[in-house]
Amino acid sequence: MKTPSSPSFVTRLLDDDHLAALEELERATREERTTLLQARKDLARRVRAGEDLDLLPDTREVREDVSWRVAPPPADLTYRLVELATPATAEAAKSALSVGADVWVADLEDMLVPTPARLLAAHQVIEETAATRTGDAAPGVPTLMVRPRGLHLPEAHVLVDGIPASASVVDVVCFLARSGRRLVDNDSGPYLYLPKLESWQEARWWDHLLTRAEELLGLPAGCTRVSILVETVQAAYQLEEILHAVRDRVTGLTAGRWDYVFSHLRTYGHRPEHALPDVDAFTMNTRFLRTYTELIVRTCHRRGVQAIGGPISLSASGPFDESVAMTHARVHRDKAREASQGFDGAWTLHPALVPVVRAPFEARDERVGTGAEDRLQDRDAPRPEVVVDPLALRDVSSLPGTATLTGMRTALRSSLTYLTGWLAGEGTVTIAGHIEDFGTVELSRMQLWQWMAHSERFAEGPTMSTRLLDRMLEDEIALLRRRGAREELLAHAVRLLRDSVVAEEAPPFLSVLAYEVLVSLDDATEGAPAA
Structure with a gap:
């Protein structure tokens, strides 16, 4: 392995055997990754030429087969009312471990600037956090999940055969090599949040990547479990196929609301009839976004997966005054809506909002007398077919507001x-x-x-x-x-x-x-x- 600068941050994280594994994994997954990225470009070109996204006719059998369900979640991922997502930094980790969240999502993608020094520090923080994760023996300690960088991103500081490695491959190997065995031995496991998926083939790529990584690093087969952020309009048409592709690993689907709006613009923005008003002018209750979130919930419930609500970006720092009270009220309304839709929990981006996010879900579960674990245990109950309405998923005509x-x-x-x-x-x-x-x-x-x-x-x-x-x-x-x-x-x-x-x-x-x-x-x- 060669690096454009010396020493590379990965050489400080990985020993020679692990570096060799990274190199082999990059070579084994590179061709398919290139094909997938080209498929994204080809689809975008067809949509610009007038094609609309729709259900895939070739995967009808997967959607119509009522018999398959995903694997049951591990014990420390059955209760996920509040997931706190922050950058993978020492300061964020200290806060995340003390505010009562059920899950800490240590982010290496949208929230972390991927310089070598920051990536090095992030993986060291993740490793230290993994040492505190001892499954059921550590009540109050959030379950660790890591969001690696998406498959479209390169890692310029790690060259394999003179070509920048996939940032996804680098993040996965560093996480599994440094923390995977410790997490498994402590009755937990290496858990990932997969970002920016656009197709079931991309989900399969991740599954192949993780299977081979476990083999190369000597980890138990299937120990790496994943949740998936539904951040693209393309993925919305393939949710069941995506779940099927990673059915032995997947534990949840999460709504990535504003990334989803970005994806809509990136896909249909060239069409005048898809012009959007100011984003602050419309809410999650509009048909366009409610259809998307309801589709996630229905699909999850049909296949035995937890549905996690999207983050609200409001900050709640400082003394409790009128502005903080208004923030709490807005967050409570948003999470009460998600709880009523059937989401099992939700993300938050600010530690102070953990109890605010938790309250509507606890109230819902207390009122109906069930929790996430009860819903997941009811695995043999018949589930209605999930009907996808392609027109509603791309209908922005009724969004209120104007461009200003x-x-x-x-x-x-x-x-x-x-x-x-x-x-x-x-x-x-x-x-x-x-x-x-x-x-x-x-x-x-x-x-x-x-x-x-x-x-x-x-x-x-x-x-x-x-x-x-x-x-x-x-x-x-x-x-x-x-x-x-x-x-x-x-x-x-x-x-x-x-x-x-x-x-x-x-x-x-x-x-x-x-x-x-x-x-x-x-x-x-x-x-x-x-x-």
């Missing part, structure tokens, strides 16, 4: 603020009372692109144009300068954002382009003479 100049300015400000902070190493940023990660930028810039592509007329009268964009960018750049933003990072952030908004074809993931800038900044720092 305020919404445009908010999208620009949050994107520039986050990108500048991200390039400086901040994986999450609190902006206007919301905890934002890279998903914020992806959604905001995609909405700006759509408004630009269709010359959207805002409620206040002006039409979206490069001239209007540049005028507003000047205002936001001046504001960030007054707030002390680093000039060179701000310049990169502006270029990344503007280029993605004015592009004839929107880049699928801005995170890939931002990562290239991040790597170039790291390389420039390493090449600078010592002071």
Whole structure:
């Protein structure tokens, strides 16, 4: 294995045998990964040409076969009312272990800036946390889950045959090699949250990856269990097929609400009839999003999987005052809606909101006299067919609200603020009372692109144009300068954002382009003479 810089962070995490396993696993999965990424491009091209997403005719038998169910969950993943998702940092881990969450999702994807130093520290924190996880013998300690980077992301600091390795492969090997055996021996296991899946074939790729990783690392077959974030519109049409592909590993499906909206824009944004209003103008109760969440719940209940509600990004820091009380009320309403829909639990991004998220689910379970474990034990009960309504899944015609100049300015400000902070190493940023990660930028810039592509007329009268964009960018750049933003990072952030908004074809993931800038900044720092 070669690395573009020496020493690589993986050489500090893995011994020679584990490095050899990483190299073999990368080679074994690379061709199929390349094919899957090309399949994404091919489908996107067909949709731009007029094709609509729909159920797959070739997998009808999987959907109609009522006999199959997924494997029962492990003991420490049967009770998941509250899952706290934070970056995999020492500070976040300390908080996560003390606030009473049922699960801590240690994030290596949207919430962590993937520099070698931060990835090294993240895996060390994960290993330390794994040492505290002793299954049923450790009440009050949350179950550890790790969200690796998606299969579309490379790891530029690990080269195999001169090619950057898959970030997914690197994250999985580092986690399993450092913590897998300890977790298994402590009556738990290595548990993953799989992001950004778009097809059942991608789920199968993950299953093959994990099967081979367990073999190479000497772990029990099937010990690595997964939950899946339903973050793409493509996956919504293949939920049963995805579950079937990982039926011996899967434990849950989780709604990734705003990533899902981003995916809709990325898929259908070129069509004028799919123009979205300001995202703050519509809620999860609109037909477009309620259809998506109800589909997740029905599919999970049919196949014996836990359904986990999506995160709400509100922050609740500081003394308990009127604004914090209003935040608590909004979170409670959102989680009460999910509890009434049949979700088994939900994500939160802020430690202080753990008890607020928990309350509606506990109240629901107490009222009906059942919990997640009871529902999962009823494995032989007949389940109705899940009917997927393709029109409802892509129907945005009834979304309330309009596009506004305020919404445009908010999208620009949050994107520039986050990108500048991200390039400086901040994986999450609190902006206007919301905890934002890279998903914020992806959604905001995609909405700006759509408004630009269709010359959207805002409620206040002006039409979206490069001239209007540049005028507003000047205002936001001046504001960030007054707030002390680093000039060179701000310049990169502006270029990344503007280029993605004015592009004839929107880049699928801005995170890939931002990562290239991040790597170039790291390389420039390493090449600078010592002071």
